Amino acid sequence: TRKKIFECQLVCLINVRVACHNQSVSEDDELSLITWNVDGIDDEDQPERARSLCSYLTSYAADVVLLQEIVQPYVWSLIRSRVLILTGGETGYFTMMLLKKTRLTLLDSEIVSFPNTHQGRSLLVVLFRGQKLCLMTSHFESCKANSTERMRQLKKMMERMSEAPDDVTVLFGGDTNLRDYEVTAVGIPSSVCDLWEQLGEPEKCRYTWDTGANHNNEIAFKCRFRFDRVYLRRACEDRVPRLNPHSMALIGLEELRCGRFTSDHWGIYCMFSVE
Numbered sequence: 001t002r003k004k005i006f007e008c009q010l011v012c013l014i015n016v017r018v019a020c021h022n023q024s025v026s027e028d029d030e031l032s033l034i035t036w037n038v039d040g041i042d043d044e045d046q047p048e049r050a051r052s053l054c055s056y057l058t059s060y061a062a063d064v065v066l067l068q069e070i071v072q073p074y075v076w077s078l079i080r081s082r083v084l085i086l087t088g089g090e091t092g093y094f095t096m097m098l099l100k101k102t103r104l105t106l107l108d109s110e111i112v113s114f115p116n117t118h119q120g121r122s123l124l125v126v127l128f129r130g131q132k133l134c135l136m137t138s139h140f141e142s143c144k145a146n147s148t149e150r151m152r153q154l155k156k157m158m159e160r161m162s163e164a165p166d167d168v169t170v171l172f173g174g175d176t177n178l179r180d181y182e183v184t185a186v187g188i189p190s191s192v193c194d195l196w197e198q199l200g201e202p203e204k205c206r207y208t209w210d211t212g213a214n215h216n217n218e219i220a221f222k223c224r225f226r227f228d229r230v231y232l233r234r235a236c237e238d239r240v241p242r243l244n245p246h247s248m249a250l251i252g253l254e255e256l257r258c259g260r261f262t263s264d265h266w267g268i269y270c271m272f273s274v275e
Contacts, residue, residue, distance in 0.1 A: 029274050031103075031243060032062040035173030035228060036252065036267030037139065040071035041093050042216065045258040050077045052262040056251055057098070060269055065098035066137035066173040069263075088137075095137050095174070104133075112160065114141075114153050132235070133243075134164055136172040143177075150177055154186050158231075162189045166237040173230045175265065180226075188231075195230040195245050195270060205248050208266045213253075216264040228268055246271040 038053055040046070054077050057065060070078075071093050078085065078098060086109055088095035099106065138157065141150040154176065161170045188194065196205055208228035211219045234242050250266040 030246070031064070031133075031272045031274060032060070033064040033066070033171065033173060033230070033270045033272070034060060034062040034251070034267055035066040035068075035137065035175075035230060035270075037068040037175040037228060037263060037265040038070065038074065038267075039216070039263040039265065040069050040074045042264070045256070045260050046073065048256055048258050049260065049262050050074050052252075052256055054078060056262065056267070060251070061100070062269065063100045063103045064135060064171070064173075065096075066135070067096040067098070068137070068139040068175045069093045070096045095139055097135060097137060099135075112156070114149075114156065132165075132168040132240075134168050134170045136160070136170065137174040138172075138176075139174060140176045140178065144179075146177075147179070147182055151182050151186050154178060154182065158186070158189055158192060161192055161231065161233045164233065167235050167240050169235045169240075169243045170233040171230070171243070172232075173228075173268070173270075175227055176229050177227050178229065189233075191236070192231050192233045193245075195232055195248060196226070198232070198245050199248050202248065205250055205268070208250065208268065209264070210266070214261055214264055214266070216260050228265060230268060230270055232272075241274050243272045243274055246273050 034057065036053075038049075040050075042049075050073065053074070057078070067078075070087070075085075075087070075096070078096070084097075084099040084101050084104070084106060086097045086099070086106075088111055136157065138153070140153045157172060161172060164170045196202070199205075206226055207224040208226055210224045211217065212222040212224065230248075232243065232245065234244075247270065249269045251269050252262040252265075252267045255261060
C-alpha cells in the first residue's frame with residue numbers, strides 16, 4: 001500500500017549569482033533545470049533506482065532540480081556539499097529542490113497550502129539573490145476524478161506567478177497531472193508560457209508518462225499524458241536580464257539492470273539563455 005501522502009508546493013525566490021572570476025562566460029549566460037517525479041513510493045528495486053537518479057543528476061549537473069514523490073531513503077542519497085536542499089515535507093512522500101550553491105544564493109522559501117486538497121498537496125516557493133528568480137514546484141492532485149481540485153491548484157499557481165514583481169523571473173516545474181482540456185478551462189495568463197509549446201511542441205518531449213514505453217507500473221492499458229510541465233513568466237521590467245528557453249529533452253529513458261526504469265515518469269531537462 002502507498003504511504004500517507006504529504007505533498008507541498010514549493011515557491012522560492014532566488015537570484016542567479018553574477019559571474020565569479022573562475023566561472024566561464026557560457027555558464028553565466030545559461031541556466032539549466034531538471035524536473036522529475038521520481039516515484040520514490042514504489043519500493044520495488046528502490047536502491048538501484050535511487051542510484052540511477054543520483055547518476056543522472058550528477059551527469060547533468062543542473063543548476064536547479066525540482067523533484068516530486070521523494071521519500072526519506074532518497075534524501076540521504078541526494079545530499080551533496082555543493083547543493084542546497086529544500087523540501088516540501090519530511091514524512092510520507094514530498095517535493096524537493098536541489099540548488100547549485102555556486103550559481104544560486106537563497107533569499108527565502110515558502111510552502112503555499114492548497115486548502116481543498118485531499119492528498120496533502122501544496123506549492124513550494126523559493127527566492128534567490130542576484131538576478132531575481134522565483135522557483136516553484138508542486139505535485140498537483142492525482143487521478144482523473146480529482147480534475148476540479150487539480151484545476152483549482154493550477155489557477156492558484158498561475159495567480160502566484162502573475163502576481164510576482166515585474167523585476168522577478170518565475171519558473172515552475174512539476175508533476176501537474178494536468179489534462180489539456182483542464183488547462184484550456186482554467187486558461188494561462190498571457191505573461192506565462194508553457195515551455196514545451198514555446199519550443200515548438202517537439203514530439204519527442206510530448207509525453208512524460210507513457211505506459212506503452214515505460215512498464216514500471218505494469219498497467220494493462222496503454223496511455224500517454226504530458227503530466228510534467230514547465231512554465232515560465234519572464235521579468236518584464238526594463239534593464240532586467242531575460243530568461244529565454246533554449247532546449248528541452250526527456251531523461252530517464254534507459255532501462256536499468258533490474259529491467260525497470262528510474263521512475264514511471266520521464267524527467268525533463270531544460271536549458272535557458274540569460275540575455
